[in-house]
Amino acid sequence: MSERLVVIGGDAAGMSAASQARRLKKPEELEIVAFERGTFTSFSACGIPYWVGGDVEERDDLIARTPEAHRERAIDVRMRTEVVEIDARQRRVRSRDLASGTEEWTTYDKLVIATGARPVRPDLPGIDAPGVHGVQTLDDGQALIDTLTKTKGRRAVVIGAGYIGVEMAEALLHRGYEVTVVNRGQEPMSTLDPDMGRLVHEAMTGMGITMVNDAEVTKILTGDDGRARAVATDDREFPADVVVLGIGVRPETALARDAGLPLGEHGGLLTDLGMRVRGPVADGAIWAGGDCVEVLNLVSGREQHIALGTHANKHGQVIGSNVGGGYATFPGVVGTAVSKVCDLEIARTGLREKDARAAGLQYVAVTIESTSRAGYYPGAALMTVKMLAERRTGRLLGTQIVGREGAGKRVDVAAVALTARMTVEQMTALDLGYAPPFSPVWDPVLVAARKAVTAVRSGGA
Amino acid sequence: MSERLVVIGGDAAGMSAASQARRLKKPEELEIVAFERGTFTSFSACGIPYWVGGDVEERDDLIARTPEAHRERAIDVRMRTEVVEIDARQRRVRSRDLASGTEEWTTYDKLVIATGARPVRPDLPGIDAPGVHGVQTLDDGQALIDTLTKTKGRRAVVIGAGYIGVEMAEALLHRGYEVTVVNRGQEPMSTLDPDMGRLVHEAMTGMGITMVNDAEVTKILTGDDGRARAVATDDREFPADVVVLGIGVRPETALARDAGLPLGEHGGLLTDLGMRVRGPVADGAIWAGGDCVEVLNLVSGREQHIALGTHANKHGQVIGSNVGGGYATFPGVVGTAVSKVCDLEIARTGLREKDARAAGLQYVAVTIESTSRAGYYPGAALMTVKMLAERRTGRLLGTQIVGREGAGKRVDVAAVALTARMTVEQMTALDLGYAPPFSPVWDPVLVAARKAVTAVRSGGA
Numbered sequence: 001m002s003e004r005l006v007v008i009g010g011d012a013a014g015m016s017a018a019s020q021a022r023r024l025k026k027p028e029e030l031e032i033v034a035f036e037r038g039t040f041t042s043f044s045a046c047g048i049p050y051w052v053g054g055d056v057e058e059r060d061d062l063i064a065r066t067p068e069a070h071r072e073r074a075i076d077v078r079m080r081t082e083v084v085e086i087d088a089r090q091r092r093v094r095s096r097d098l099a100s101g102t103e104e105w106t107t108y109d110k111l112v113i114a115t116g117a118r119p120v121r122p123d124l125p126g127i128d129a130p131g132v133h134g135v136q137t138l139d140d141g142q143a144l145i146d147t148l149t150k151t152k153g154r155r156a157v158v159i160g161a162g163y164i165g166v167e168m169a170e171a172l173l174h175r176g177y178e179v180t181v182v183n184r185g186q187e188p189m190s191t192l193d194p195d196m197g198r199l200v201h202e203a204m205t206g207m208g209i210t211m212v213n214d215a216e217v218t219k220i221l222t223g224d225d226g227r228a229r230a231v232a233t234d235d236r237e238f239p240a241d242v243v244v245l246g247i248g249v250r251p252e253t254a255l256a257r258d259a260g261l262p263l264g265e266h267g268g269l270l271t272d273l274g275m276r277v278r279g280p281v282a283d284g285a286i287w288a289g290g291d292c293v294e295v296l297n298l299v300s301g302r303e304q305h306i307a308l309g310t311h312a313n314k315h316g317q318v319i320g321s322n323v324g325g326g327y328a329t330f331p332g333v334v335g336t337a338v339s340k341v342c343d344l345e346i347a348r349t350g351l352r353e354k355d356a357r358a359a360g361l362q363y364v365a366v367t368i369e370s371t372s373r374a375g376y377y378p379g380a381a382l383m384t385v386k387m388l389a390e391r392r393t394g395r396l397l398g399t400q401i402v403g404r405e406g407a408g409k410r411v412d413v414a415a416v417a418l419t420a421r422m423t424v425e426q427m428t429a430l431d432l433g434y435a436p437p438f439s440p441v442w443d444p445v446l447v448a449a450r451k452a453v454t455a456v457r458s459g460g461a
Numbered sequence: 462m463s464e465r466l467v468v469i470g471g472d473a474a475g476m477s478a479a480s481q482a483r484r485l486k487k488p489e490e491l492e493i494v495a496f497e498r499g500t501f502t503s504f505s506a507c508g509i510p511y512w513v514g515g516d517v518e519e520r521d522d523l524i525a526r527t528p529e530a531h532r533e534r535a536i537d538v539r540m541r542t543e544v545v546e547i548d549a550r551q552r553r554v555r556s557r558d559l560a561s562g563t564e565e566w567t568t569y570d571k572l573v574i575a576t577g578a579r580p581v582r583p584d585l586p587g588i589d590a591p592g593v594h595g596v597q598t599l600d601d602g603q604a605l606i607d608t609l610t611k612t613k614g615r616r617a618v619v620i621g622a623g624y625i626g627v628e629m630a631e632a633l634l635h636r637g638y639e640v641t642v643v644n645r646g647q648e649p650m651s652t653l654d655p656d657m658g659r660l661v662h663e664a665m666t667g668m669g670i671t672m673v674n675d676a677e678v679t680k681i682l683t684g685d686d687g688r689a690r691a692v693a694t695d696d697r698e699f700p701a702d703v704v705v706l707g708i709g710v711r712p713e714t715a716l717a718r719d720a721g722l723p724l725g726e727h728g729g730l731l732t733d734l735g736m737r738v739r740g741p742v743a744d745g746a747i748w749a750g751g752d753c754v755e756v757l758n759l760v761s762g763r764e765q766h767i768a769l770g771t772h773a774n775k776h777g778q779v780i781g782s783n784v785g786g787g788y789a790t791f792p793g794v795v796g797t798a799v800s801k802v803c804d805l806e807i808a809r810t811g812l813r814e815k816d817a818r819a820a821g822l823q824y825v826a827v828t829i830e831s832t833s834r835a836g837y838y839p840g841a842a843l844m845t846v847k848m849l850a851e852r853r854t855g856r857l858l859g860t861q862i863v864g865r866e867g868a869g870k871r872v873d874v875a876a877v878a879l880t881a882r883m884t885v886e887q888m889t890a891l892d893l894g895y896a897p898p899f900s901p902v903w904d905p906v907l908v909a910a911r912k913a914v915t916a917v918r919s920g921g922a
Contacts, residue, residue, distance in 0.1 A: 044897065308895060329890075331890050340898050376517050412874050432797060
């Protein structure tokens with residue numbers, strides 16, 4: 001007897017789940033229907049800044065798999081079709097064809113919710129004016145590129161200085177714009193502690209980007225033609241020929257909420273370790289993954305919302321295994337993220353100081369400077385590593401790195417050490433790859449760990 | 462009452478131990494005497510190929526700390542003074558001033574043996590001819606550079622294709638030589654499995670290096686001037702204006718052996734986890750570290766000999782803490798190594814197939830290809846990752862990586878996972894840094910782990 005799997009959302013989590021389920025179950029065993037309200041499947045949203053900036057030439061380079069390719073693997077992808085209601089009691093979804101407006105019900109045996117996230121779009125005067133762009137979808141990216149191509153002016157304002165904001169700053173710089181980044185936080189990159197964010201601020205200023213911190217945008221001013229002409233805060237105006245919103249995203253869970261499914265304090269769906277939605281309404285038949293769920297942070301022990309393609313792919317893989325009759329779990333995250341602005345690499349994993357405090361953890365924090373290669377080797381670049389360790393136990397709690405080439409991916413060592421719940425003392429003995437072109441004789445992460453050991457020892461009882 | 466610490470060997474392990482002990486104990490508490498038979502202290506032997514190749518300009522760039530700098534920190538460094546006997550019963554060493562030939566006894570309360578390693582120099586006809594060079598010491602490096610400067614010919618033969626051999630091949634290529642690498646093994650880089658070594662062979666051939674495998678050198682042929690003119694194997698001759706030996710090293714432990722101290726099956730000193738030499742002769746008063754000791758491989762559970770500056774520095778740190786009244790241990794290694802030939806990066810950690818077999822482990826082995834960055838991002842470079850996992854348990858046993866930029870240091874993720882005794886299934890959930898300029902959405906190490914999971918599952922009961 002054939003079952004039907006319905007997937008809501010045709011991007012990373014949803015289509016990974018569908019593909020993995022298809023690997024495990026033949027079409028005669030499992031019918032798979034996927035609804036996507038947009039015009040693309042399986043695309044890399046993370047790649048949009050590099051497409052806008054010109055590093056990636058074609059939009060289609062960002063598409064990992066087209067609807068046709070999915071259909072060839074017996075996944076019934078229904079494009080431009082939005083699911084507008086989940087009826088969990090009767091195990092069915094109501095979908096609307098966006099072109100014709102016709103609606104229909106589709107029953108499911110198993111349902112995957114992969115509705116993703118929506119960009120924060122503050123309710124400000126002028127926010128919908130032409131010339132104001134988000135960068136969440138490929139259509140957003142194309143619209144921005146079209147504006148950039150048509151615009152004669154060369155002044156760009158980016159609102160927000162998180163990873164999307166700083167990556168868009170680079171993209172606009174690459175296209176020859178004078179870039180201003182307006183940021184409500186004390187420093188850019190609020191995923192770092194402010195002392196590390198300051199290093200990003202200084203480096204971006206050094207690249208010719210105007211960095212404005214502690215600034216709340218109050219409105220977008222428009223010209224006689226109705227187009228955006230400036231971004232205003234309480235006391236200043238920043239002229240803009242184009243405005244890019246990089247404020248962050250929220251889980252897209254209105255559908256789930258309306259269906260009575262459980263949401264966490266960040267608005268994301270709550271699942272078990274197999275990515276199955278918790279609670280009686282889901283009744284064990286609904287899974288969720290990607291940017292619409294909350295994930296367990298293994299260091300803080302708390303749920304958080306992290307929109308990242310790498311998690312979405314893992315979720316999809318886990319969900320597909322489970323709905324396909326296999327077994328897999330997603331144990332949680334440690335909060336690793338890496339990004340860059342031109343040649344500046346920015347990485348973090350684990351907890352910031354304020355996260356540690358919020359989790360009830362006491363900690364020591366140390367910061368060191370070292371280099372990406374042996375000091376005498378050409379191209380050795382400075383990097384700053386900040387490390388947090390728990391008071392008394394010395395367990396690693398977090399690591400932040402800001403530097404140039406070779407800095408960012410070093411955070412992976414700390415990410416694995418966090419997963420393994422290592423102490424900083426254990427880390428000092430880690431057998432990391434050493435040769436002069438790759439590292440100083442003490443890798444920068446180990447230098448930080450050594451300093452953290454000293455701090456833990458002198459940190460009182 | 463003041464104690465005396467005597468250190469034999471003025472390089473990484475010895476001087477790190479001395480420095481760390483000095484941090485913990487004032488000169489009036491602990492007198493420190495260090496004997497060094499050469500003319501330099503604390504230099505980076507690993508940097509010699511880059512100095513010879515011209516990437517590093519000055520010999521002195523490779524010196525981390527001069528004898529004078531050590532003396533300023535109240536370490537009594539005695540240069541060009543060789544320890545010729547250890548009398549463990551009476552806790553004293555006999556040293557010889559190499560200039561004058563005078564000898565004297567120095568008593569110790571604590572002794573550190575850090576005599577390093579000596580290059581393998583096979584007993585072949587012609588091996589001592591002018592034009593044949595080792596690259597172990599700064600003096601060796603200078604002698605080679607002098608030869609290269611004087612030599613008109615442009616043909617270089619490197620004997621050995623381990624990491625020193627391949628790094629020297631790059632150095633000689635940089636200096637404009639036609640380079641031939643003659644290697645007794647089936648493939649270059651015998652620290653890799655042959656299938657991965659083959660990739661190195663192909664890449665080096667692609668750089669214009671002549672690679673000769675399965676070739677046992679029988680003699681160095683000399684010309685009428687007595688200088689080396691060719692390297693001969695059983696059936697071939699390779700003309701050479703300069704010959705470089707890169708065959709590897711052995712622990713320099715004649716002194717320790719003569720003193721009756723315990724050596725392992727690879728000829729290195731055997732210590733406990735605090736780096737204290739085992740057994741009744743040492744009587745708890747002798748420590749040893751660096752290239753003259755054997756270390757515990759945490760994956761195989763066996764001792765092995767690994768000559769690497771990064772281990773030597775850690776040993777020194779541990780020894781210095783312990784002799785200075787602190788406490789530290791060196792838990793062992795997982796066998797991580799990274800090197801490069803031009804833009805080819807080569808890395809390994811854990812066990813090769815033959816190591817796993819020798820350790821009595823059954824395993825599955827998988828190999829994947831992936832890229833250093835998202836496939837659509839400029840500069841995304843191919844890399845091959847091979848991964849071994851234990852049959853049934855799925856525990857990670859080893860990882861080998863060959864690729865271009867961004868390949869080498871990825872081995873660190875596997876090194877930490879090995880230390881934490883993770884399974885490949887646990888690794889698939891690792892939260893590694895992802896952004897298109899840094900990694901595909903599944904990091905190559907995770908792609909390999911996923912394939913290994915499948916292999917373990919289908920690997921029988």
